[in-house]
Amino acid sequence: LTNYLLFFIFVGIVVNGLINISISTIEKRYELNSSLTGLISASYDIAFCLLSLFVSYLGERGHKPRWLAFSAFMLGLGSLVFSLPHFSSGKYQYGGKIEDTCQTAETTFANATCRASTNSPLRKYLYVFILGQLLLGVGGTPLYTLGTSFIDDSVPKHKSSLYIGVGYAMSLLGPAIGYVLGGQLLQVYIDIQIPKRQDRTYTKVDQDDPRWLGAWWIGFLACFFAIWLLIIPFSCFPKHLPGTAKIQAEKIPETHDGGGQILVETNDIGQSFKDFPMALLILLRNPVLMSLIVASSSEALVATGFATFLPKFIENQFGKSSSFSATLGGLVLIPGAALGQVISGVLVSKRKMDCKGIIKFMIGTCSVALILNTVFLFAKCGNEPFAGVSETYNGTGTLYNLTAPCNANCRCLRSIYYPVCGSDEVQYFSPCFAGCTTYLFNNMKKTYHNCSCIGKSKRGNGLEDFLYEAVPGKCPTQCKFLPLFLTFFFFAVVFTFMATTPTTVAILRCVPDKQRSFALGVQLLFLRLLGTIPGPILFGVAIDNSCTLWDIDECETKGACWVYDNERMAYLLMGISAACKIVTIIFVVMAVYFYKPPPLTKALRQKTSEKISAIH
Template sequence: MEGRGIGNPVFEPPSPDAGRQREATSPKVDSGIPTQSGEGPCGWGCFAPRALQVCNNAEGFLAMYSLLAIFQGMVVNGLINISISTIEKRYELNSSLTGLISASYDISFCILALFVSFFGERGHKPRWLAFSAFMLGLGSLIFSLPHFSSGKYHFGTKLEDTCQIPGTRSVNFTCSASGVSSLSNYLYVFILGQLMLGVGGTPLYTLGTTFIDDSVAKHKSSLYIGIGYAMSLLGPAVGYVLGGQLLNIYIDIEIPESTKMDPDDPRWLGAWWIGFLVCFVATWPLIIPFSCFPKYLPGTAKIQSEKISETHDDGSELLVETQNIGKSFKDFPMALLNPVLMSLIVASTSEALVATGFATFLPKLIENQFGKTSSFSATLAGLVLIPAAALGQVVSGILVSKCKMDCKSIIKFMIGTCSVALLLNTVFLFAKCGNEPFAGVSETYNGTGMLHNLTAPCNANCGCSRSIYYPVCGRDEVQYFSPCFAGCASLVINKMKKMYHNCSCIGKPERQAGLEDLFYEAVSGKCPTQCKLLPLFLTFFFFTVVFTFMAVTPTTVAILRCVPDKQRSFALGVQLVFLRLLGTIPGPILFGVAIDSSCTLWDINDCNTKGACWVYDNERMAYLLMGISKWLLHIKYMYSVIDILTWTAT
């Protein structure tokens, strides 16, 4: 094809030779895998111990692939997500900067996916995955380095949370003009670590998937890929559990003797960095098994020769065979001419946008809608999202494999699962909670003060700071921003629980003889919610996630079937780029904007800088999230229907 551009089959006149060549073309897949080259024993050159040959098959490779996918998901989608809040406080970063840290992985992935998928398709895929293990380990190590170079964590005095006599509250804050701290320079180290993790994750989900598809029979491909993807979802679950436990360990391991602190103290920071070191130590040993696999597993050529091509009949299959297309990077745009491929990509992108949005903000949704603690909400979200997503992928993989679905049947299956997910998405209409009473936000202070103003006559002389959010529940079943804003002047600690007295903003309780522990006027923590719909919400949401993720594995299999064999890795690369650019990068941003728009009380510090949101309008949040997810699922449904209408098999 020297000196020639890529001919567009739409504008080329039909050739009788081309017609005869098409008739003579075998329906078998020409994989480009030489029968005698590439297949070999498991080992390193001449050193190929017989014991290693037990693993020289698709099952052995899948086991190593699954381990690497677990550690990748554990770091990228587990440990980093749960550590972001601690990193913000320790290194004095705002949320926009930590958002840049989170996005760095997908940015790196987008830049490299096409190059890796193209050059890796013709290379030694297992060795590319050895490189993937090296970079994932290196990225984990780099991400933990700021802890060792930033010195010991220093903290200030314990915050006063009660109403103080005028003139006795000390003010020790200084508002900097630049607002920049030397600790914030570690931002670039975190970004570098994420970029390295992105480099490592790219071969895993492009070349690893196509290597599995190469090595197994067509009807088993969806099962093997589904198992691999399910293992990648197990990683975040492990990351959330491990990270949650590590945050209960003090950041420098030993708590200073000069003070007594526990995880409830506002100054407490957990040992976020340990999990990254664990992943570094666990990932690098996987370099060894991946480097010993041959370029092709034994029997790959025979398996490929028996596969029937289901490439969409847009002329690209003929061009690939007759003009040697797929050997040069400039030939990549041909894949974009495949309407079935692009419709599948758009459908999966809209699905990814919904999935990443809820994966990021489901803990916040549970915490605010149902009045649960942040740690409990995060644990509950992990227990719902991870098993449901894994179950959906495994079940769909088994169904596609057992029913031996062709590409058209797979797309019909996707339409069915999307329809069920759309129906279940209506859970937000009947499993939502109203707004709990909050003084100064949703109601006044016993008839005094104004709405949306925390300061009232009963606490005007307390010198309260809005930068100290420490909610308390009054005996009147109204929540207050802090003991200070409730006008509480004193406290006692009873059974490790703070109880506040002399609260000027709370009506006096009726004393009952013999019930001394009921004399308090406010107790630390949010008021117990009156909404009992959490079990119903979780049940419906669980099955919504199951049916949503039942389309993930079939989509991957359909993409592998609807393009010429030599373009499979590139097709997956294009899909992953679109998933990042239009799905996983904007997904959390879109959901975050929707959630922020339902905020009714923002954190304003002593320098009048707006931070996080403390109180949300629950009904507005529920309707916005349901509207966004329904809109995106309708897009997925529409493009899946377009796939059926435009599909023709060779």
């Protein structure tokens, strides 16, 4: 099982780690908004949807380890394709020889910028990212359907939840590594070699500059080579592990008593592809299975949305850098999810819960997660003062307009986002929009002076008031709720993922034994259609809807968002999360109501017949 767990780890590194942590960087590098990057994230699940039913049905009686070898090949290929845009898009243009202070003669640059941006091919790389994700989805389908069923076939029933829980937890070790590795790689300049400063306009490139982009692509290349190394051992595995037949003969069925088991046994459903419609209909008519599927899909919508955009939420809500936000997101999401899955797997295994007991256990964990979701109400941050966005220029100008009388003659460009913090503790879009006409270097630190838009200093009347009027970078946030938010969100993640392993075990137990892989395929189909595909897109739209300042160049082309309304973002994400968790609880309660365990005599009779068939 070592290779199986290693495979899970590498898949987690790429799909749930590196991609999520690279989203913010890809947005800025390729001029994409959050809705489009949400589509990139969802593309993995689109491929999963298209293939999960057929792979799980055909692979149920096939050579599952060889399916996993094919899975490794496609996942490695997808990782390679996802990194290709970096090599074909040219070097990142960090900044030109443009004076960032208030000037009065910049008539030619705007036209040049417009011609360049209208011909920019960067957005076309969206389709390459989508192709890479589709290939990753093709590779991930056999792993999560046939792989899980392969483990359940090979271990005793009371240990199944423990093994599956540990396996899922190991799959979360991958994202943990991906977040940490990706966070470190984002501290490396995107083109490795930091460009030299060509004039005195910009100081040395560093991570505090909002235009800094990290080397997001390196991790994908490394995983491409590592995943392909797993193809050989999977190709050599036997079809069944030793002792599988004996283990299967000793299991007592807990299939929902709805007639599905009898249909499968009497008609020998699943022997050929012509049985596919009947096999699918049997599962779709199982009310317990469908209730559990809808509940897990609702939870998946929230989980994927936060996995994709939690680093971005922390970055904008609490004023942290993208690399630090990614690291914090990984430290909260991954250990919390892994801990939740292991705890639930151990509890279900130790208490030897039956199918109905498992579903009741899920009601409790989902209810606690809903209560903890209220962290967004009291741990959110207000909007920091931003001239022309959240407040006017000392009473002049209007909101949502960066131009005011104090900078109207400066000919400032919105294509140059270089925020500065004024001595009045207000953030400005750039030194030009702050009306600054001069700058000085003091120990390699740039300071701006003669700023017509900056009001009276709020630092007091000390000598430091005369040292500068503005410094590069965003103003330090006054919000102190980050530790509180991370604590509550961590426990919300723990209780959310405490329902994941029990859901899988309940699904495996409430369907006929010969349909377990197929049932997981059906679950993953709906999980993607109703959960992980719309999740990142819905969260991306919500985040875009809270944007108050877009990157719009001189040609009126909209790029990424620079500034968000923090309160609106928090309320929108909390609303989506709370609504989904309420839906989850409703359908888990319905699963308890619908479940009918098979009569004991029928279960014992079936166990006896399976023992006889195993002997022969």
